[in-house]
Amino acid sequence: MRDFNPNFFWQNKEIGQMEPISSFDYSGGRIFGGGSSINGEQYVRPTSITMSKWELSTEDSDWSPKSAIKAFKHLENYNGNTNNRKARGFSGPIDIREVGFTEAGADLVEAVATAHNSKGGLPKPELTDYNNPETIYGGFNRFQVFQKPSGNRESAATSMLNKEVLARKNLKLSLRSTVTRVIFEGKKAIGVEYIKDGACKKVYARKLVILSAGPRSATILQQSGIGNSYQLCKIGINTVYNNPNVGHNMLNHLVNTVVLTSDAKPSKDPNNLYTGGAFLPDPLLPKTELGRSVELIGNPAPGFLIIAILMNQLGSEGYALIPSKDPLAPILASDEALKDPVDLDTFVACYRRQIVPIVKQLHKINPAYNLVSPTFEVINDTIALKEYIKTNLAQAFHWQSQCRIGDVKHGVVDTNGYVHGVKHLIVADNSIAPVKVDANMASVAFMIGYIISGKLLRKFKQETECC
Numbered sequence: 001m002r003d004f005n006p007n008f009f010w011q012n013k014e015i016g017q018m019e020p021i022s023s024f025d026y027s028g029g030r031i032f033g034g035g036s037s038i039n040g041e042q043y044v045r046p047t048s049i050t051m052s053k054w055e056l057s058t059e060d061s062d063w064s065p066k067s068a069i070k071a072f073k074h075l076e077n078y079n080g081n082t083n084n085r086k087a088r089g090f091s092g093p094i095d096i097r098e099v100g101f102t103e104a105g106a107d108l109v110e111a112v113a114t115a116h117n118s119k120g121g122l123p124k125p126e127l128t129d130y131n132n133p134e135t136i137y138g139g140f141n142r143f144q145v146f147q148k149p150s151g152n153r154e155s156a157a158t159s160m161l162n163k164e165v166l167a168r169k170n171l172k173l174s175l176r177s178t179v180t181r182v183i184f185e186g187k188k189a190i191g192v193e194y195i196k197d198g199a200c201k202k203v204y205a206r207k208l209v210i211l212s213a214g215p216r217s218a219t220i221l222q223q224s225g226i227g228n229s230y231q232l233c234k235i236g237i238n239t240v241y242n243n244p245n246v247g248h249n250m251l252n253h254l255v256n257t258v259v260l261t262s263d264a265k266p267s268k269d270p271n272n273l274y275t276g277g278a279f280l281p282d283p284l285l286p287k288t289e290l291g292r293s294v295e296l297i298g299n300p301a302p303g304f305l306i307i308a309i310l311m312n313q314l315g316s317e318g319y320a321l322i323p324s325k326d327p328l329a330p331i332l333a334s335d336e337a338l339k340d341p342v343d344l345d346t347f348v349a350c351y352r353r354q355i356v357p358i359v360k361q362l363h364k365i366n367p368a369y370n371l372v373s374p375t376f377e378v379i380n381d382t383i384a385l386k387e388y389i390k391t392n393l394a395q396a397f398h399w400q401s402q403c404r405i406g407d408v409k410h411g412v413v414d415t416n417g418y419v420h421g422v423k424h425l426i427v428a429d430n431s432i433a434p435v436k437v438d439a440n441m442a443s444v445a446f447m448i449g450y451i452i453s454g455k456l457l458r459k460f461k462q463e464t465e466c467c
């Protein structure tokens with residue numbers, strides 16, 4: 001387990017994973033720009049398959065594939081290749097850089113194409129632009145990353161909070177401040193309480209309170225009295241609205257890694273962080289229309305090729321709950337990783353049906369590629385493979401759905417982000433995602449911000465016109 005620098009990361013260990021999985025970090029960026037200022041910079045948008053499910057679940061065309069593409073077109077300033085210019089943005093505030101070719105990436109693309117194109121029915125030998133919503137599966141050599149053309153990191157802070165925005169009279173930032181709870185007048189949110197320089201302070205809102213605390217929005221709601229009233233009462237918090245869904249249904253993407261020897265030359269670009277990758281269907285249900293379930297990410301290391309397997313459609317659901325009314329106490333969070341037994345079977349099938357053919361092709365392309373871990377022996381032995389998967393399990397910090405959109409019975413917020421049971425309170429971050437998302441989640445956070453703010457602007461405009 002890594003130790004995250006407390007100057008930039010929230011400190012919190014998860015609890016209660018199944019043995020022998022050690023606990024994960026329930027962390028994220030505690031810094032200007034949040035997770036986007038510390039993450040791995042991968043830019044992977046949700047596919048239209050995910051957005052169709054999102055639209056269906058919310059019955060709201062603002063969350064449709066078309067609307068998502070519109071959001072990304074406005075948000076991106078993409079500088080790379082594409083075979084679908086209509087789906088990409090070239091003048092938005094967020095710089096997206098397509099990094100250059102790598103030798104290992106090219107081999108991976110060829111291996112994926114040979115191993116899976118004929119058998120798995122993948123449509124193209126190489127994805128020109130994996131964020132083209134029309135091309136779902138296949139290998140790719142060039143990653144798209146949140147970077148400026150110089151290779152410097154692009155984040156929510158660098159892209160959105162420029163000097164002009166920061167100079168706005170109606171914007172006030174309070175840095176080094178920790179929100180402890182939302183203040184209510186009856187059922188109406190009227191402000192937030194926060195700690196700054198060791199003192200408890202309050203700030204009041206004229207119209208609305210918008211929470212965008214990512215993995216911590218659900219726990220701020222609980223500290224504010226919105227959650228399971230029985231649990232809240234036990235820790236001495238007065239219930240404002242009883243909603244047992246708050247902090248539950250939490251999804252994440254889980255990771256395993258495959259290690260091969262390699263003599264591929266490293267990229268000359270120090271900001272080219274990855275060596276290609278691939279998107280594949282669910283290995284247990286390899287029907288291509290079901291969507292991207294497996295993301296392979298090539299990582300360079302001298303003498304090795306490390307392939308991370310990122311599973312994004314798993315069934316296990318975790319939670320993020322508060323243990324006491326102390327807002328600074330560690331959160332009780334758990335991914336409940338692999339609790340759903342199908343998840344472990346999915347990893348097993350991925351190794352056997354997807355990874356083994358790719359590894360064999362890599363060796364054919366260049367005998368310097370040799371599997372180190374897990375060995376073929378382990379892969380062929382179900383008990384040993386399951387043990388390997390568990391002991392090597394990691395997570396992607398892609399938490400979602402702790403405050404999911406849904407009706408009052410099943411969700412926490414409505415389709416516009418308004419928290420059920422109270423007034424003037426919105427959640428706008430990845431915790432509202434109502435379905436399993438097949439993206440790397442930073443893109444989704446930007447999309448949610450764009451769509452919710454669009455809804456708000458329309459509402460305020462209508463209200464002004466009415467008056």
Ligand SMILES: Cc1cc2nc3c(=O)[nH]c(=O)nc-3n(C[C@H](O)[C@H](O)[C@H](O)COP(=O)(O)OP(=O)(O)OC[C@H]3O[C@@H](n4cnc5c(N)ncnc54)[C@H](O)[C@@H]3O)c2cc1C
Nearest residue numbers: 034035039040041042179213214397429430440441442445
């Ligand atoms: C190590 C790591 C690597 C990752 N790599 C990638 C990647 O390569 N590509 C990708 O797409 N995604 C990646 N992710 C995930 C991605 O960064 C997150 O999904 C995304 O940032 C979530 O956005 P959000 O707005 O929901 O939450 P956040 O980005 O976490 O934003 C929430 C903000 O609220 C603040 N906050 C929380 N609680 C409080 C409080 N009580 N008071 C005041 N402020 C508060 C936080 O400090 C933060 O600034 C990674 C994440 C991590 C941690």
